[in-house]
Amino acid sequence: MSAHLEFAEKNAKYAETFDKGDLPVPPAKKLLIVTCMDARIDCYKSLGLELGEAHVVRNAGGSARDAFRSILISQRLLGTREIAVFHHTNCGMQSFTAPQLRDIVKSDAQSKPDNEKDKIETTVDGMEFYEFSDLEESVRNDVKFLKENLLVLDEAEITGWVYDTANGKVRQVV
Amino acid sequence: MSAHLEFAEKNAKYAETFDKGDLPVPPAKKLLIVTCMDARIDCYKSLGLELGEAHVVRNAGGSARDAFRSILISQRLLGTREIAVFHHTNCGMQSFTAPQLRDIVKSDAQSKPDNEKDKIETTVDGMEFYEFSDLEESVRNDVKFLKENLLVLDEAEITGWVYDTANGKVRQVV
Structure with missing residues (x-):
């Protein structure tokens, strides 16, 4: 069965108790997370983030280069001043x-x-x-790309992390 | 205080009860969600999705064009065969x-x-x-882009949706 056929029923349950309709558009923590599209990652839960606190950009690998358009919009129009880049163990991007x-x-x-x-x-x-082969190096490269990018704001704090899909733990790399 | 300084403590709590370490890499529902980076969106909760079920690509606006690299990797290497594109009300992409x-x-x-x-x-x-001005039209355009794209698999089922940040409800557009 197509997965989208379940959306209406499951969403109706979510909407029944939904009480976050008045959150402002700019993220409360002025934080932007970049992470992988991988199905095993839920950064709200794994980082204890609440709805409304952070922009979440996700793509294959958690690539900061691929996320650049979104980062620019997030910083210039919606006031984020911190970027945390997460790559993860056992990533599909290391397999080809x-x-x-x-x-x-x-x-x-x-x-x-x-x-x-x-x-x-x-x-x-x-x-x-x-794609990448060395996980930690890929995180360092992405942070370097952002820090050297003239269109990323100088005052932005940028950190790089690894998420371990085997045990749910995060570890700061840079 | 920088938001990332709280990651370690909050993640330690998450990891304590983490029991999803053996999920396979390919998404169980063969589903890929494209949605906005907006801080008010948690598509796991709003669509009742469990960890391991779907790839989640997020960027400014939920743009399918911007997501194209990730979609290609998801389909060709990790077996997804359904794409659901979500844009949402009160989106920053309509403000500039x-x-x-x-x-x-x-x-x-x-x-x-x-x-x-x-x-x-x-x-x-x-x-x-x-950026876009008409919300539903932007969804239809993104679905059209994917359906006409020669590099998106013919057998993929593609749907387009609007998420309402005021009440948490989703509505299918195409």
């Missing part, structure tokens, strides 16, 4: 290389018409995937 | 235009050295922000 992923996409496209195949190949060849 | 945001960034940079100012201006002029 960009050339391997490009090959998968091209191979999946073999039955498509030639003009579509060409477009698919050109697009995927031009994409960056921000 | 790209030219206004570019002006803010340039104005903030006035005290920087000329070479840095030039880099900042060139970068921000080249950025897309995916």
Whole structure:
């Protein structure tokens, strides 16, 4: 069964007791979290954050580069002044290389018409995937990227972390 | 006080009772959620999702275009076959235009050295922000973008939704 067919019923239960309708738009803690899209991560619970306290940007790997547009909007329009970047153990981003992923996409496209195949190949060849092999190094690189980025505010406090999917623990790397 | 200084203590409590260390990497529901970074949204709670069930991609606005890299990785490497795009009421993305945001960034940079100012201006002029004015139209546009995208798998089921931050309710748009 499609997962979205359960949304209405489950959401109705959530809305029944919902009492956070008056929260302001800017995050109360002036905090932005960057973390992975991984299904095993719930940063509200794992960091004890409440609704309304932090922006949460999630993407494949928890890439700060990929999150850059969101970070700019968060800082300039909604007042966040702290960024915490989380990558995690056993991440899918450590399981492939960009050339391997490009090959998968091209191979999946073999039955498509030639003009579509060409477009698919050109697009995927031009994409960056921000995969990584060394977990802690990837966190340090992302923090470095943000600290050196001229469009990230100088006064922003930036930290880097690892979340362990095996035991739910976080550990600060930088 | 910096928000991250509380992470260790709050996370220690979470880890004490953590019992989800053996979840598989691929999301159990083969589902990927795209939603906004907005601090007032917790899609695990509002959709009744459990840890391990869905990839969650979050960015400014819940933009499917911005999420494209993550969606590709999710589908090709981790087996998701359903995408649900959520935008929400009272979104920060409806409160500005790209030219206004570019002006803010340039104005903030006035005290920087000329070479840095030039880099900042060139970068921000080249950025897309995916802001929108009509909420439902923005959802329909994002679903259309995904359905027409040759690199999104044909068999993926794609739906579009609005989350109401005033009452916690979701509503399907497409």
